[in-house]
Each structure stands twice: as C-alpha cells, then as structure tokens.
Amino acid sequence: MKIVMLGSGNAATVLCELIYKAGFEIAQVVSREFDHARDLANKYNTLAGTISDTTFQEADFYIVALHDAALDHIEKIPALKDKMVIHISGAISINALKECSTTYGVMYPLQTLSKFADEIPEIPFLVDGNTQEVKHRILGLAKSLSGNVIEANDTERLNYHIAAVFAGNFTNHLYAMADLFCQKERLEFRTLHPLMKEVFGRSIKYSPFLTQTGPAIRDDVYTLNKHLQALASHPDYKYIYLKLTESIIKLHGKR
Numbered sequence: 001m002k003i004v005m006l007g008s009g010n011a012a013t014v015l016c017e018l019i020y021k022a023g024f025e026i027a028q029v030v031s032r033e034f035d036h037a038r039d040l041a042n043k044y045n046t047l048a049g050t051i052s053d054t055t056f057q058e059a060d061f062y063i064v065a066l067h068d069a070a071l072d073h074i075e076k077i078p079a080l081k082d083k084m085v086i087h088i089s090g091a092i093s094i095n096a097l098k099e100c101s102t103t104y105g106v107m108y109p110l111q112t113l114s115k116f117a118d119e120i121p122e123i124p125f126l127v128d129g130n131t132q133e134v135k136h137r138i139l140g141l142a143k144s145l146s147g148n149v150i151e152a153n154d155t156e157r158l159n160y161h162i163a164a165v166f167a168g169n170f171t172n173h174l175y176a177m178a179d180l181f182c183q184k185e186r187l188e189f190r191t192l193h194p195l196m197k198e199v200f201g202r203s204i205k206y207s208p209f210l211t212q213t214g215p216a217i218r219d220d221v222y223t224l225n226k227h228l229q230a231l232a233s234h235p236d237y238k239y240i241y242l243k244l245t246e247s248i249i250k251l252h253g254k255r
Contacts, residue, residue: 001141002027005058006077007065009086013115015065018123018145020044028057055079061086061141063107068092075099086138090161093154094128103136105129108157112168114153125158126152174240177228209251216248 001024005012008031015102016026017207022141030049031037041048047057056062056079064074064087074080075101085097085104097104108126125142127149129135135151143148152160175196202211215223222246 002057002059002063003030004028004030004059004062005040005065006030006051008033008040008065009065010113011109012065013040014113015063015088015109015145016040016044016119017120018152022144024144027059030056035145050219051077051079052241053079056083060084061138063088064097071096084134086141090126090164094130094152098130102235103130103134105134106137106157107142108152108161110160110164122146122158124148124150126150126157127158128153130155153155160223176236181234184234212248212252214248219250 003024004027005016005019008029012029012031013091019026026044028040028047028049029037029044030039030053031040031050032051034048037048037050044196049056061083062080062083064071064085064218067090068089071089074087074097076083082099082101082103083102086107087094087097087104088106088108089096090108090110092104094098094104095244106126109123110126111121111123113123118193123145123146125140125148127135127138128151129138133230139151140254168177171247178192181187182192202208215227227241228238232242
C-alpha cells in the first residue's frame with residue numbers, strides 16, 4: 001500500500017512513522033515549503049514536493065495533514081483531483097473534500113501528537129467515508145495503524161474533539177497555571193506530581209464525576225473563602241478559581 005502525505009508538521013510526522021512501521025510505503029511527502037517536505041521525506045528515503053505541484057506520485061491514499069484552514073481551499077490543489085483523499089481534522093466536515101475528489105473521507109487521530117515525542121502514544125482513530133466502500137477502505141488503513149478505531153460522523157467527531165479539548169488542552173492549561181503559581185509563590189511544582197498522577201489514575205479507572213474531591217463539592221465555604229482571599233493578588237487565577245468552583249457546585253447540585 002502506498003501513501004502520499006500532505007504536510008510535514010507534528011501530525012504528518014507521527015502518521016508517517018506509524019505508516020512506515022505498519023509496513024506501508026510512503027510514496028511522497030508534500031508541503032507548502034519544499035525544504036520541510038524534503039526533511040521528512042528523507043527519513044523514509046522517498047520523494048518530496050509542494051502542494052502547488054500539478055501532479056503527485058501515484059498512491060492508494062492521499063492523507064491531508066495540513067492546518068484546518070487549508071481545507072477551506074483544498075480544491076485548489078489540482079493534484080488531488082479524484083484521488084482517495086483523507087483529511088485528519090476533528091472539527092472539519094467530511095464534505096470539505098467533495099470539491100476535490102469523488103472518493104474521500106476522514107481518519108481523525110484523537111490524540112495530541114508531537115514530532116518530538118520519544119514514543120508514539122496509543123492513537124484512537126475516528127473514521128468516516130463519503131460512501132460505504134470508501135469508509136471500509138479507510139477503516140482498513142486505520143486498523144492497520146491502531147487497535148482503537150471507530151466510525152464517527154461529522155457531529156460525533158466534532159463532539160469528541162470538544163471533549164478532547166476539555167480533557168486535554170484545558171487540563172494541561174490548568175497544570176501550566178499551577179506551575180506558574182508555584183513559581184510565583186516560590187513553591188515546588190513537582191511536589192504536586194503524585195497528586196496529578198493519582199487524579200489521572202482515578203479518572204481512568206472510575207467515573208471522574210464520582211471521584212470529584214475538593215472544597216467546592218464538600219460545601220467547604222471556609223476553605224473557599226480562604227483561597228479566594230489568598231488569590232486577591234492574582235486576579236486571573238481568582239477568576240478561574242471562581243468559575244470552576246461555580247461549575248463544580250452546579251454540576252453536582254450543591255448549594
């Protein structure tokens with residue numbers, strides 16, 4: 001099986017490695033910048049090109065691992081016309097590809113991907129196709145790359161993407177806030193690492209809703225007020241603290 005990869009960033013880099021390890025051929029890497037495409041292509045001793053090229057190498061699948069904004073003008077890549085085109089976005093409709101091909105679909109990796117990661121994490125793939133035959137073919141590709149593959153339409157995929165932002169991006173942002181707060185107050189952030197590991201472990205093993213702890217769910221008004229007083233000199237932190245406390249109280253039906 002041959003794959004042409006459009007893109008040379010984090011997602012494209014990780015997917016190329018997965019594809020290579022699955023025993024498939026990366027026929028070409030194309031990107032906006034030829035140098036970027038060449039750097040990635042050289043890892044697999046394959047050809048490089050740019051998305052403005054009039055033709056790409058022949059392949060079974062053409063995976064579009066570009067920024068979501070590029071999908072608004074995907075029909076302007078003439079070399080994709082009537083190829084088996086797959087985009088990997090969680091938030092963009094499958095129909096973004098309908099102007100460039102008659103066979104197209106989605107293979108969204110529900111994972112944070114980095115070209116600098118030491119190991120490739122488990123990656124669930126959410127798959128769709130414009131026809132059942134196309135979907136079946138993309139499912140076959142995805143299952144060769146991961147043991148966690150499900151079918152998901154536009155709405156389901158978008159909702160998974162939103163849930164991932166809460167579970168991943170927002171959680172990491174709160175870790176970053178805690179780290180910076182510790183720095184400002186001359187505390188050791190690493191002292192929180194066991195707590196972070198325990199909370200993560202519980203959220204995987206049990207329902208996060210049922211394992212919620214803290215002053216908000218306990219109706220511990222005294223502690224809440226003490227925290228808010230201490231955050232008086234950190235207005236941004238105080239705002240987030242209040243909003244999350246209100247959300248916990250509302251979610252759990254507290255006063």
